[in-house]
Amino acid sequence: MIYSARNLSIEIDSTALVHDVNFDIAAGKILALAGASGSGKTLTCLSPFGLNAGQASGSAILLGQDIIGLSEHILSPIRARDVGFIFQQPLTALTPHLNIAAHLTEASMQAGISPSHESLISMLERVGLSRPADKLRQYPHQLSGGERQRICIAMGIAHNPKLLVADEPTSALDAELRRDIMLLLRDICREENMAMLLVSHDLASIESSADDAILLQKGRIEEVSPTRLLVQKPKSEYGARLMAATPRMDEKLSPSPPVGDTLLNARDICVNFSRPFQFFRNKSEDNMVRAVRNVSLTIAQGETLAIVGGSGSGKSTLARAIAGLGPMSEGQIVWKDSVLPAKRSRENRALMQPVFQDPIASLDPKWRVRNIILEPQKYLLDDMSDILSAEELLMEVGLDSEFLDRLPAQLSGGQAQRVAIARALSVNPQLLILDEATSALDPLAAHSIAQTLQNLQEKRGLAIMMVTHDLALARRIAHQIGVMKDGQLVDYQSKESLFANPQHEATQALIHNSH
Amino acid sequence: MMRISIILVAIMAALAVFLPFLLPWDYAQIDWDGVNLDMTSTEAWQRGHYLGSDDIGRDRLARILAGTRITMSVALAAASVAMIIGIAWGVIAGWVGGRTEDIMMRIVDALYALPFMFIVIVLMVVFGRSILLVFIGIGAVEWLTMARVVRGEVKAIKSRPFILAAKASGASSISIILRHILPNIMGVAIAYLMLTVPQVVMVESFLSFLGLGVQEPMTSLGILVNEGAAQMEINPAALLLPGGVLILLIISLTIAGERLRDRINAGAIKNPNAGAS
Numbered sequence: 001m002i003y004s005a006r007n008l009s010i011e012i013d014s015t016a017l018v019h020d021v022n023f024d025i026a027a028g029k030i031l032a033l034a035g036a037s038g039s040g041k042t043l044t045c046l047s048p049f050g051l052n053a054g055q056a057s058g059s060a061i062l063l064g065q066d067i068i069g070l071s072e073h074i075l076s077p078i079r080a081r082d083v084g085f086i087f088q089q090p091l092t093a094l095t096p097h098l099n100i101a102a103h104l105t106e107a108s109m110q111a112g113i114s115p116s117h118e119s120l121i122s123m124l125e126r127v128g129l130s131r132p133a134d135k136l137r138q139y140p141h142q143l144s145g146g147e148r149q150r151i152c153i154a155m156g157i158a159h160n161p162k163l164l165v166a167d168e169p170t171s172a173l174d175a176e177l178r179r180d181i182m183l184l185l186r187d188i189c190r191e192e193n194m195a196m197l198l199v200s201h202d203l204a205s206i207e208s209s210a211d212d213a214i215l216l217q218k219g220r221i222e223e224v225s226p227t228r229l230l231v232q233k234p235k236s237e238y239g240a241r242l243m244a245a246t247p248r249m250d251e252k253l254s255p256s257p258p259v260g261d262t263l264l265n266a267r268d269i270c271v272n273f274s275r276p277f278q279f280f281r282n283k284s285e286d287n288m289v290r291a292v293r294n295v296s297l298t299i300a301q302g303e304t305l306a307i308v309g310g311s312g313s314g315k316s317t318l319a320r321a322i323a324g325l326g327p328m329s330e331g332q333i334v335w336k337d338s339v340l341p342a343k344r345s346r347e348n349r350a351l352m353q354p355v356f357q358d359p360i361a362s363l364d365p366k367w368r369v370r371n372i373i374l375e376p377q378k379y380l381l382d383d384m385s386d387i388l389s390a391e392e393l394l395m396e397v398g399l400d401s402e403f404l405d406r407l408p409a410q411l412s413g414g415q416a417q418r419v420a421i422a423r424a425l426s427v428n429p430q431l432l433i434l435d436e437a438t439s440a441l442d443p444l445a446a447h448s449i450a451q452t453l454q455n456l457q458e459k460r461g462l463a464i465m466m467v468t469h470d471l472a473l474a475r476r477i478a479h480q481i482g483v484m485k486d487g488q489l490v491d492y493q494s495k496e497s498l499f500a501n502p503q504h505e506a507t508q509a510l511i512h513n514s515h
Numbered sequence: 516m517m518r519i520s521i522i523l524v525a526i527m528a529a530l531a532v533f534l535p536f537l538l539p540w541d542y543a544q545i546d547w548d549g550v551n552l553d554m555t556s557t558e559a560w561q562r563g564h565y566l567g568s569d570d571i572g573r574d575r576l577a578r579i580l581a582g583t584r585i586t587m588s589v590a591l592a593a594a595s596v597a598m599i600i601g602i603a604w605g606v607i608a609g610w611v612g613g614r615t616e617d618i619m620m621r622i623v624d625a626l627y628a629l630p631f632m633f634i635v636i637v638l639m640v641v642f643g644r645s646i647l648l649v650f651i652g653i654g655a656v657e658w659l660t661m662a663r664v665v666r667g668e669v670k671a672i673k674s675r676p677f678i679l680a681a682k683a684s685g686a687s688s689i690s691i692i693l694r695h696i697l698p699n700i701m702g703v704a705i706a707y708l709m710l711t712v713p714q715v716v717m718v719e720s721f722l723s724f725l726g727l728g729v730q731e732p733m734t735s736l737g738i739l740v741n742e743g744a745a746q747m748e749i750n751p752a753a754l755l756l757p758g759g760v761l762i763l764l765i766i767s768l769t770i771a772g773e774r775l776r777d778r779i780n781a782g783a784i785k786n787p788n789a790g791a792s
Binding site: 323324325346349350353354356357358361362363364365366375376378379380420423424 | 675676677679680681682683684685686687690695698699
């Protein structure tokens, strides 16, 4: 065994957050720590190495030596020699003013090796980067997110550690990159005979890479299984709930409920942004970023349209243009029979309401829930006769009235998103525009929000336009799916025909890379 | 630290306002029979000059208290003027953005580049010495930093989704500013106000020290320090007492302001979601 934990418990400020965790990792194996946010998985993986505020007790045996309770000056060389770390944010993990060669040299120096140019190049080749000689001279900002994460991996394994600790290595990346990075990590572990402790909240993504998985809930082990078994046939009740909540590509397509008349018809929407000021303007090229190009779509009453795409594909920009919250350069948005003006009137705004990705940040931190929910009513409605009260709205999104006087800081992510949905519903809109509304939440909260939305749709005949990077989620709840790439809607059909017959290679790639 | 310094400022303010009522001498009143009394002499205590009297027979304690009162009120008034101008300027620049913001912030940069003390001095010389002019002059200088801080905050808050949600709720720009932006920048603005006050105290004292502050027989800590400096060789207490009060005031206000700012910054960074994940 490379690394073992026995009765590992962790506390912060004498609050116990992880209780009696046991596991073993052998060389060449990958152990995944899975669980929702707040389950203690990052603490479990980093605290024994003294890398965060957690106080560990019990024992954590690395290569036969118990590292718990070692003082920093003994622990630090062990950490540097035998363990490699990969963190979540590839953007911030690299130092902006150092080039890649300097990063890799620094990482190798930990183990006392001063690498030659050739060995630096072979390090980059090992993590699958093309043109390694050029990459060595480049700076972090010149690389894409996926390339940066590959550099971080190269740094993590530069000194040939025995154990690699990866804390959510793919959650800041696009779906397409996630799969590649996970496979790369798996291959490296097998080839180098390295043990790996992988932390992930995304159960579906660990299925293809980790050998075994530990499911944590509130700092306790719920289940230890081979990963494939955990994902497909969870033993514990919590594991079963979690897996049911995680949308998967291989689940049965449920038939979509019927839809009504067409509500919204968007025609040839274009959104252009002017590039930031450049000193030497290239006159021949136009100075526009064409974020959305000639997108047309329709949404009917009771229908869910999912817009799926990678980051930078223009899907959020499109949603904002339709909601009247962002710029729109060309095109028309027709609601039933009338064209909506660029500057939306109060009546126009009441027709459609947005819900955003970050639930806490979309609520004013100084306002109480009651006032947050009723804000749209105050500005948008004249006729206050048949409106719902704050209590009724909260009830509709599954919260009770004790939340009325809370501040946003006193809500969990899921609760805050419910409040944001209640706010959107307060003016009886006919269309909800959701911009990644569930992606900041853990699977259980995201699932119950999705269910709430489906119930609301059934009850009120709501139309929903949802923007998401998660094709499996779209597959589960949408009627129609549009795939965006580089600002264009490259594929747009009902979900049944999309999965039976993907038209565009971007769609095929998305389906291939989704779990 | 913060609590101690706020308590100290409060005690100084209370003494400056209320203690004069208990003293036998007014700050402008001349005791013809007790000129230049030393605070350690029995005669000074018998005549009620507990900290001695100055060279024309005015009670030192009463003058220090009056000076503290003037310095503090000028500082508070000038800092409030600075806060009002700075917040208005910063909010408009940050909210409107684009060319308006560029022009407004370049004006701030240009004003920063002017030698301010020089302009205040010229104002004093041209319009004569008056307490009103002192604080308008100081306030007009000190709003620049406030405008920059506020504009940065507004730009940060403006891009948060809750502002977008308020727009979708149909709120007008003015109600978004009044109901969403101002409440969220107030904490930072007040922290910088508290850091501005000691700076204003220093500017005011400096002007007074140069003889450009408030007019006799009114006094301020700067004037008292100036008078004390003239006779520090024969009577060090005349310099040390008002100087000590001035130093204590500035240090306490600075500590309180910095601690408050740190606390607000820490609160802004602290993410309620960032638990033990």
